[in-house]
Amino acid sequence: MTVEVFPGDAAEAVAEVRARLVADGVPAALAAGSPALWGPAAQPEAEIRLGWLTLPQTSRELLPELAKLVERVRAEGLEHVVLAGMGGSSLAPEVICATEDVPLTVLDTTDPGQVRRALADRLDRTILVVSSKSGGTVETDSHRRIYEQAFRDAGIDPAGRIVVVTDPGSPLEKTATELGYQVFLADPNVGGRYSALSAFGLVPSALAGADVTRLLDDAAAIQPLLGQDEGNPGLELGALLGGMALGGRDKLILRDSLSDINGLPDWIEQLIAESTGKEGKGILPVVGAEAAEAHDQYVVNIGAEGDIRVEGPLGAQFLVWEYATAIAGQVLGIDPFNQPNVAESKENTAKILGSAPEIGAPLLVDGPVEVYGELHGHPKNLADVLTALLQAVPAEGYLAIMAYLDREAAFDAAPLGAGDFEQTAEAWAAADVATLRSLLDYRTTHAVTFGWGPRFLHSTGQYHKGGPQVGVFLQITGAVTDDVAVPGKPYTLGQLQFAQALGDIGALRSRNRPAVRLHLTDREAGVAHLLAVAEEL
Numbered sequence: 344m345t346v347e348v349f350p351g352d353a354a355e356a357v358a359e360v361r362a363r364l365v366a367d368g369v370p371a372a373l374a375a376g377s378p379a380l381w382g383p384a385a386q387p388e389a390e391i392r393l394g395w396l397t398l399p400q401t402s403r404e405l406l407p408e409l410a411k412l413v414e415r416v417r418a419e420g421l422e423h424v425v426l427a428g429m430g431g432s433s434l435a436p437e438v439i440c441a442t443e444d445v446p447l448t449v450l451d452t453t454d455p456g457q458v459r460r461a462l463a464d465r466l467d468r469t470i471l472v473v474s475s476k477s478g479g480t481v482e483t484d485s486h487r488r489i490y491e492q493a494f495r496d497a498g499i500d501p502a503g504r505i506v507v508v509t510d511p512g513s514p515l516e517k518t519a520t521e522l523g524y525q526v527f528l529a530d531p532n533v534g535g536r537y538s539a540l541s542a543f544g545l546v547p548s549a550l551a552g553a554d555v556t557r558l559l560d561d562a563a564a565i566q567p568l569l570g571q572d573e574g575n576p577g578l579e580l581g582a583l584l585g586g587m588a589l590g591g592r593d594k595l596i597l598r599d600s601l602s603d604i605n606g607l608p609d610w611i612e613q614l615i616a617e618s619t620g621k622e623g624k625g626i627l628p629v630v631g632a633e634a635a636e637a638h639d640q641y642v643v644n645i646g647a648e649g650d651i652r653v654e655g656p657l658g659a660q661f662l663v664w665e666y667a668t669a670i671a672g673q674v675l676g677i678d679p680f681n682q683p684n685v686a687e688s689k690e691n692t693a694k695i696l697g698s699a700p701e702i703g704a705p706l707l708v709d710g711p712v713e714v715y716g717e718l719h720g721h722p723k724n725l726a727d728v729l730t731a732l733l734q735a736v737p738a739e740g741y742l743a744i745m746a747y748l749d750r751e752a753a754f755d756a757a758p759l760g761a762g763d764f765e766q767t768a769e770a771w772a773a774a775d776v777a778t779l780r781s782l783l784d785y786r787t788t789h790a791v792t793f794g795w796g797p798r799f800l801h802s803t804g805q806y807h808k809g810g811p812q813v814g815v816f817l818q819i820t821g822a823v824t825d826d827v828a829v830p831g832k833p834y835t836l837g838q839l840q841f842a843q844a845l846g847d848i849g850a851l852r853s854r855n856r857p858a859v860r861l862h863l864t865d866r867e868a869g870v871a872h873l874l875a876v877a878e879e880l
């Protein structure tokens with residue numbers, strides 16, 4: 344694996360950072376697992392968070408049991424692998440499976456429509472992996488309950504269909520053992536976003552058909568370089584990330600369009616945003632943008648194209664980005680292993696679920712779109728609202744779009760294989776709320792990000808609340824027509840999804856950042872109207 348770095352006008356700053364890291368012995372100390380690199384306050388956490396450095400060896404212990412499980416699942420004809428897991432418990436398997444082109448259905452949503460879609464797909468041949476490090480994540484717990492009920496309703500014993508990945512001693516381990524599920528225990532000394540090469544990355548990927556031994560081999564091959572001062576791709580990349588941010592270039596545009604690796608930017612996004620976005624500092628990853636348009640942005644490419652690029656196989660990429668993020672944390676003076684602000688939105692959500700939410704009257708209604716929030720300039724319609732939000736972005740700021748909707752709804756716009764692929768893709772883009780990112784990006788030089796709620800809460804959500812206070816937030820929610828009950832809980836998925844949106848916007852507003860919620864009273868018409876208005880701005 345090589346990492347080629349052409350830092351352009353930041354070369355001096357990056358070289359300085361690199362020289363300081365080498366002089367301080369940081370590369371070798373990190374490779375050896377020293378927990379003291381991030382200061383005394385971070386040391387207790389670092390002492391139990393550096394297990395990822397040796398996963399290319401320690402994870403091999405899992406392989407025999409995993410091979411047996413794969414064999415059983417194949418023999419029983421369970422061909423539909425569904426993974427319920429949030430953030431670090433699903434982002435790596437998603438990239439691994441997309442890169443190897445093996446099918447995996449990822450459930451990291453509370454959208455009732457998206458969950459219904461998964462449930463309706465080959466339930467009789469489904470194996471569900473429930474992955475949660477803490478074992479207490481509400482989305483994952485809900486998915487488990489919903490699938491248990493669905494299996495029972497279909498006369499299927501859930502014990503043969505549910506496999507659990509969790510940390511030893513978690514409440515999920517206890518429940519799973521009681522219910523007779525097969526449990527894979529992960530290394531507790533590895534944080535969620537550093538867990539790609541642990542049981543969290545490997546179990547669902549192997550079930551889906553990926554070659555996980557090769558992943559570990561590719562990571563192992565790069566390991567010896569990580570202790571070196573020269574020819575160390577993790578050091579080069581870490582000095583780049585840290586040096587750029589210190590020099591004011593803290594928006595990292597991640598591109599993988601010409602790469603053999605499919606979707607790594609989404610995984611990197613969580614790793615970097617959650618690891619660095621705290622104490623008013625941080626690096627904002629931007630996925631989906633074409634090019635850097637302002638002095639606070641730069642582009643890193645995955646694969647062989649581009650000025651700044653990271654080349655190499657996926658297993659090695661995981662380890663190098665983890666190492667580089669830990670280095671960047673040291674450079675920025677933050678603890679790269681905690682996520683101090685993620686809990687705020689979760690606590691708000693729990694409060695909202697326990698009482699009827701107060702919504703108030705909309706600021707305005709424009710067709711199928713209701714607008715909630717406050718904005719300067721007395722907006723009269725949706726176009727005014729979008730313009731006001733773009734104008735509210737301060738220097739070195741960003742606009743974050745967060746959509747609590749069905750991520751796959753746009754695929755209903757045109758069936759695959761009906762027309763030529765270009766037409767089909769155009770129909771999808773025209774029905775996909777994520778297209779709003781590029782439409783608004785086109786109208787500003789500031790960074791524009793897009794995240795699916797609640798998925799992003801476990802990723803950029805930390806940066807939004809803990810990073811520099813320069814974000815402007817556009818949240819999108821939608822009416823639910825066909826809700827899904829969560830067995831054993833007093834709420835439905837739709838209620839949970841809505842409470843998550845309100846909980847997060849409450850946390851953002853408490854920081855006095857501009858935050859507007861658009862509510863689509865008809866989802867399909869609402870998305871079409873929103874995109875049409877954004878196109879005309």
Ligand SMILES: O=P(O)(O)OC[C@H]1O[C@H](O)[C@H](O)[C@@H](O)[C@@H]1O
Nearest residue numbers: 430431432475476477480535801
């Ligand atoms: O694996 P779990 O314990 O369910 O956690 C899933 C996610 O939850 C939280 O939001 C953390 O901030 C993430 O880092 C983590 O990946």
